[in-house]
Amino acid sequence: NAGVMQNPRHLVRRRGQEARLRCSPVKGHSHVYWYRQLPEEGLKFMVYLQKENIIDESGMPKERFSAEFPKEGPSILRIQQVVRGDSAAYFCASSPYLAGEGYNEQFFGPGTRLTVL
């Protein structure tokens, strides 16, 4: 079974461009989480999605960031008009369980390292 896949692994963008990060969860998992790890900082929760639903986006910056998890295909984290401060590692994790209703072990992807020039 394949684990969580993320692509691209490395992404370079110039200021003002758009960044699209993809996450394919473990087969059969219907819940996806996105986390950001800024340089020299710990992981921070961004958003929790179920297929076609955003469950919790309390960690998402109010502007320029959006996430989706369509019925078919990978989850997408989209950053519009990127700025240097968006440079970070973005990790996706998937879970087979609904958070808050029991143990929710998460399986992490390898991350996408975004560099904004």
Add this chain to the structure above:
Amino acid sequence: KNEVEQSPQNLTAQEGEFITINCSYSVGISALHWLQQHPGGGIVSLFMLSSGKKKHGRLIATINIQEKHSSLHITASHPRDSAVYICAVSSNTGNQFYFGTGTSLTVIP
């Protein structure tokens, strides 16, 4: 104040030493997780526990729910154990995951 605090931040050990990393948290949790992040950046889930103790090879994780404290122990440490170890908790009041800032472990041959 962070919801999850880890200590120490950095740890250097000689090969073979017994290592302990501590984690304290301040929120109600449904589970506590220990993660390992290697220099390449990938994250691996080591343990998920909500009570007692779990063991996997040379790794042992314990949790004391009353004291809101967990420890990760590594017996007979090896240079390949060098990594950042992250404590994370899943809140029992919502969907949040809170992470500690990690403990950077270096094991010297």
